[in-house]
Amino acid sequence: MTLLWDADRGAADRYNYAVGGDINRHDSSVALMRDLEDSPRENLVIIGPDIDMQSACDLSEAVRVHRAEVGVLLLRRRLDVSLLGQALRAGVREVLTADDLTGLADAVRRSRELSQKMAGQHDQAVQDGKVITVFSAKGGVGKTTFSTNLSAYLASTGARVLVVDLDLAFGDVGISLQMLPQNSIIDLVQMAGHLDEQGLQQIVTHHESGLDAACAPAEPSDADRIPGTIIAELLKVAKRSYDFIVVDTPPAFTEHVLAAFDNSDLLVLIATLDIPAVKNLRLTLDTLDLLGSPKEDRVVVLNRSDAKVGLRSEDVVAVIKQDIAVMVPNSQAVPASVNRGVPIVLDEPKHPVSIAMRELADQFLRPVAGDATRAEGRERRGSDESTRRRILSWGGRR
Numbered sequence: 001m002t003l004l005w006d007a008d009r010g011a012a013d014r015y016n017y018a019v020g021g022d023i024n025r026h027d028s029s030v031a032l033m034r035d036l037e038d039s040p041r042e043n044l045v046i047i048g049p050d051i052d053m054q055s056a057c058d059l060s061e062a063v064r065v066h067r068a069e070v071g072v073l074l075l076r077r078r079l080d081v082s083l084l085g086q087a088l089r090a091g092v093r094e095v096l097t098a099d100d101l102t103g104l105a106d107a108v109r110r111s112r113e114l115s116q117k118m119a120g121q122h123d124q125a126v127q128d129g130k131v132i133t134v135f136s137a138k139g140g141v142g143k144t145t146f147s148t149n150l151s152a153y154l155a156s157t158g159a160r161v162l163v164v165d166l167d168l169a170f171g172d173v174g175i176s177l178q179m180l181p182q183n184s185i186i187d188l189v190q191m192a193g194h195l196d197e198q199g200l201q202q203i204v205t206h207h208e209s210g211l212d213a214a215c216a217p218a219e220p221s222d223a224d225r226i227p228g229t230i231i232a233e234l235l236k237v238a239k240r241s242y243d244f245i246v247v248d249t250p251p252a253f254t255e256h257v258l259a260a261f262d263n264s265d266l267l268v269l270i271a272t273l274d275i276p277a278v279k280n281l282r283l284t285l286d287t288l289d290l291l292g293s294p295k296e297d298r299v300v301v302l303n304r305s306d307a308k309v310g311l312r313s314e315d316v317v318a319v320i321k322q323d324i325a326v327m328v329p330n331s332q333a334v335p336a337s338v339n340r341g342v343p344i345v346l347d348e349p350k351h352p353v354s355i356a357m358r359e360l361a362d363q364f365l366r367p368v369a370g371d372a373t374r375a376e377g378r379e380r381r382g383s384d385e386s387t388r389r390r391i392l393s394w395g396g397r398r
């Protein structure tokens, strides 16, 4: 439905055919703006020929400020150059004589096409990046291996990727990728409360694979100076400039990890074939339930899945009561690639470990980027403060 500002009751019928659909006529600009606010899909406003020029320009400016994608067409009894200049400065798309119904039909078509293009660009621009947190409550199971390899693979597909090292005291994302960070997450503390994309760029380190990294501080004691709120701020700002933010974590429920959980679109939880790791994963799933984290936002992966240790993947599934998304085999090629400082997905793309990592990214991580409904889910998430304090009090590394 097109919105028309015209005092003449018969005006809607007159322009109906040219506009190609129903017209909602209003007597005042206030009523029209109210209707526009209530009609988020509407993208065309026509101002009738007898509305005085200044009021018409005021309405056009208001539409441009509030709904830039909405086109404004202005009808006049006569056209002259100064009138055209005034109208264009106010953001009117086209000015036509009131009796030129063919011209009006063409202008309506052009304006709608432009509005649709602008709306499409707007949708893309506001499509936030997705946060993927890699976690296990047990140390040494492969969190950093997954974080760096998944990030490197996603970057190789052309995505803008930031890997965030939340293992703030003992982080080894930087060293695994053989980077020499000049700055780290500790440098965000002074920007707390007013962090923006430029500030974030000052602390990231660029890797030759195309990914960026927000590295952990060089000094382990600096971890205590980083509040959980700055991590939430970091992730929110990063979503504006990256397609994927992959978060590596320490093996503990720290306030930084909880901030990452709160802001994550997907959790990659790592299991291995040993009883402590499976027990810890079961406890992690229960803790995530307490935190209100949606079950459908979790994938469980089994690392070193072919290790001959007496426990089978079926045993793991029986304990955790959740399917395993991907199994990554055990291979000496993994530590060898870490020692070379090149993620195995890039160094040996045909290796079974690389194939499994890509499968995880293609089947579970990349689809999250196209799923706009997940943003709503994140907003709903939340746990009460006492639950969070209880979880934090369990503290330390396992």
Ligand SMILES: Nc1ncnc2c1ncn2[C@@H]1O[C@H](COP(=O)(O)OP(=O)(O)OP(=O)(O)O)[C@@H](O)[C@H]1O
Pocket (backbone or CB within 6 Å): 136, 138, 139, 140, 141, 142, 143, 144, 145, 146, 167, 249, 250, 251, 303, 304, 328, 329, 330, 331, 332, 333, 334, 335, 336, 338, 353
């Ligand atoms: N599939 C695999 N096959 C063989 N070795 C592996 C595999 N995955 C990881 N590793 C090796 O296991 C060790 C621990 O891996 P990683 O550092 O990724 O674990 P982590 O969970 O990040 O540990 P931490 O809790 O200490 O941060 C590393 O030496 C790594 O190279």
Ligand SMILES: [Mg+2]
Pocket (backbone or CB within 6 Å): 143, 144, 145, 167, 172, 248, 249
């Ligand atoms: Mg690690």
